[in-house]
Amino acid sequence: xxxxxxxxxxxxxxxxxxxxxxxxxxxxxxxxxxxxxxxxxxxxxxxxxxxxxxxxxxxxxxxxxxxxxxxxxxxxxxxxxxxxxxxxxxxxxxxxxxxxxxxxxxxxxxxxxxxxxxxxxxxxxxxxxxxxxxxxxxxxxxxxxxxxxxxxxxxxxxxxxxxxxxxxxxxxxxxxxxxxxxxxxxxxxxxxxxxxxxxxxxxxxxxxxxxxxxxxxxxxxxxxxxxxxxxxxxxxxxxxxxxxxxxxxxxxxxxxxxxxxxxxxxxxxxxxxxxxxxxxxxxx
Amino acid sequence: xxxxxxxxxxxxxxxxxxxxxxxxxxxxxxxxxxxxxxxxxxxxxxxxxxxxxxxxxxxxxxxxxxxxxxxxxxxxxxxxxxxxxxxxxxxxxxxxxxxxxxxxxxxxxxxxxxxxxxxxxxxxxxxxxxxxxxxxxxxxxxxxxxxxxxxxxxxxxxxxxxxxxxxxxxxxxxxxxxxxxxxxxxxxxxxxxxxxxxxxxxxxxxxxxxxxxxxxxxxxxxxxxxxxxxxxxxxxxxxxxxxxxxxxxxxxxxxxxxxxxxxxxxxxxxxxxxxxxxxxxxxxxxxxxxxxxxxxxxxxxxxxxxxxxxxxxxxxxxxxxxxxxxxxxxxxxxxxxxxxxxxxxxxx
Numbered sequence: 001x002x003x004x005x006x007x008x009x010x011x012x013x014x015x016x017x018x019x020x021x022x023x024x025x026x027x028x029x030x031x032x033x034x035x036x037x038x039x040x041x042x043x044x045x046x047x048x049x050x051x052x053x054x055x056x057x058x059x060x061x062x063x064x065x066x067x068x069x070x071x072x073x074x075x076x077x078x079x080x081x082x083x084x085x086x087x088x089x090x091x092x093x094x095x096x097x098x099x100x101x102x103x104x105x106x107x108x109x110x111x112x113x114x115x116x117x118x119x120x121x122x123x124x125x126x127x128x129x130x131x132x133x134x135x136x137x138x139x140x141x142x143x144x145x146x147x148x149x150x151x152x153x154x155x156x157x158x159x160x161x162x163x164x165x166x167x168x169x170x171x172x173x174x175x176x177x178x179x180x181x182x183x184x185x186x187x188x189x190x191x192x193x194x195x196x197x198x199x200x201x202x203x204x205x206x207x208x209x210x211x212x213x214x215x216x217x218x219x220x221x222x223x224x225x226x227x228x229x230x231x232x233x234x235x236x237x238x239x240x241x242x243x244x245x246x247x248x249x250x251x252x253x254x255x256x257x258x259x260x261x262x263x264x265x266x267x268x269x270x271x272x273x274x275x276x277x278x279x280x281x282x283x284x
Numbered sequence: 285x286x287x288x289x290x291x292x293x294x295x296x297x298x299x300x301x302x303x304x305x306x307x308x309x310x311x312x313x314x315x316x317x318x319x320x321x322x323x324x325x326x327x328x329x330x331x332x333x334x335x336x337x338x339x340x341x342x343x344x345x346x347x348x349x350x351x352x353x354x355x356x357x358x359x360x361x362x363x364x365x366x367x368x369x370x371x372x373x374x375x376x377x378x379x380x381x382x383x384x385x386x387x388x389x390x391x392x393x394x395x396x397x398x399x400x401x402x403x404x405x406x407x408x409x410x411x412x413x414x415x416x417x418x419x420x421x422x423x424x425x426x427x428x429x430x431x432x433x434x435x436x437x438x439x440x441x442x443x444x445x446x447x448x449x450x451x452x453x454x455x456x457x458x459x460x461x462x463x464x465x466x467x468x469x470x471x472x473x474x475x476x477x478x479x480x481x482x483x484x485x486x487x488x489x490x491x492x493x494x495x496x497x498x499x500x501x502x503x504x505x506x507x508x509x510x511x512x513x514x515x516x517x518x519x520x521x522x523x524x525x526x527x528x529x530x531x532x533x534x535x536x537x538x539x540x541x542x543x544x545x546x547x548x549x550x551x552x553x554x555x556x557x558x559x560x561x562x563x564x565x566x567x568x569x570x571x572x573x574x575x576x577x578x579x580x581x582x583x584x585x586x587x588x589x590x591x592x593x594x595x596x597x598x599x600x601x602x603x604x605x606x607x608x609x610x611x612x613x614x615x616x617x618x619x620x621x622x623x624x625x626x627x628x629x630x631x632x
């Protein structure tokens with residue numbers, strides 16, 4: 001009898017762990033990330049932050065008629081660079097290439113670095129850092145007293161072109177970005193070499209993909225804003241049925257990338273910039 | 285004695301049942317599901333167009349590994365003009381995959397490390413969500429995999445289904461997978477792989493002499509190029525496909541689109557057999573067969589007369605102005621009984 005109960009318990013546990021393996025991994029990683037976050041050493045950062053007043057905007061995936069509110073926030077004018085991430089790793093050796101916990105980054109973390117404290121050969125110190133996981137990006141942000149931008153914040157900034165805060169209606173807005181996205185190996189260039197957008201933010205499109213805090217929220221079901229379509233199918237024509245702007249190919253490409261990654265992924269052209277809450281309400 | 289009788293009648297019932305299910309159902313997919321794929325998985329031979337892998341013949345169902353890599357690369361689209369193609373295995377169309385009904389296929393999709401974008405694969409030969417698209421979505425530098433059983437015979441298109449899909453297909457991300465019936469397709473002398481696609485181009489802002497995808501032209505379905513095998517002249521000159529008089533030719537023809545349907549025709553030949561839309565229905569004596577975007581056809585004919593036979597999309601502006609033209613060169617002895625030039629000369 002006891003054996004039976006034991007077996008049953010074992011079975012239930014097994015069943016549970018099979019089913020929830022991925023979720024569990026994320027939860028335990030998140031917990032551990034919290035533990036580790038207590039031990040992150042601060043580093044200084046002199047990157048200029050830009051005030052974004054926020055406002056209401058129409059998310060790319062969502063209902064045509066529901067606007068999302070974005071609160072005012074501060075965002076780095078450019079992506080975190082190689083040399084900045086090196087300084088972070090030096091101050092926080094647990095995030096170095098050889099010490100990082102496997103749960104926080106896959107095998108290509110800081111892939112081309114020559115050692116734990118040496119950037120890749122020929123890498124520009126002021127080119128954006130890539131091959132970093134979401135966990136590592138979060139840790140860095142904490143070390144400079146900031147956070148990652150949310151997906152809505154990021155896309156809010158991305159609506160701007162050089163002259164207007166919302167260029168989505170301009171036909172050339174998407175096609176220009178799409179042309180940029182067609183070019184390979186842009187991530188090796190220095191930051192701030194192209195013109196800033198309306199807000200004074202640099203390199204939103206032309207160098208790298210960027211992590212956002214809730215990059216995977218596009219996959220969540222029962223989204224409170226958009227309850228009527230739970231099963232967002234991003235594949236084939238399905239992606240068009242839930243998008244508010246089917247001609248915005250550039251946005252489709254960004255969301256496709258976000259759907260394809262997990263928090264421990266490290267990729268050649270995926271980096272990040274930081275953001276921060278602000279209590280200021282009308283500056284600019 | 286009674287035991288034996290019961291056994292025999294049981295046996296007969298099983299046979300009867302099997303026969304019944306074989307004849308009654310319109311398709312044999314249920315029996316294909318029950319087929320057992322033998323042995324350890326082996327890496328399947330795949331080929332770039334116009335070549336195809338060896339026929340399956342009369343082998344039983346087996347397990348296969350198909351490796352595909354998605355890449356983004358510059359290639360020649362016409363004359364000396366380059367275009368930014370996206371591919372499976374660095375070719376447009378992607379590698380030809382050849383299996384049989386009952387085969388178990390593990391498809392490994394690797395996205396090249398220097399890709400900008402995520403890619404995936406939707407195989408029309410797959411029964412299951414997205415044809416494998418969600419299961420195979422791979423970020424740059426990552427790999428994804430899924431396993432499927434080929435349960436319906438036919439010639440099927442595969443393509444990338446990552447959004448924006450028309451762009452991924454428009455840049456060349458498609459190919460064909462052939463699922464042969466048990467026992468294989470009837471033997472022929474020559475087999476070739478031809479796939480049509482429409483290309484929408486504009487000059488790249490980043491690089492002189494390079495063309496790239498034009499979204500507006502794609503939405504308007506107004507291509508600059510309509511091509512066989514991803515390149516103007518891919519089946520012309522030294523690249524003509526070939527056969528000899530007396531040989532039977534089978535063309536595996538697909539249409540990747542993303543938008544145009546093809547009026548597929550070989551000038552000077554009549555298709556003896558057309559596997560309509562790549563399925564099991566065979567039609568005879570066909571001049572031009574319609575191939576939808578995301579669809580296919582298998583056409584067969586016997587070469588009776590030597591010469592160069594022009595392969596076109598018979599929506600002819602595409603052939604004459606946009607590149608949808610190729611050639612089959614047939615060599616051998618003339619056959620005056622079938623074709624003779626110069627029979628009735630006007631007398632002075």
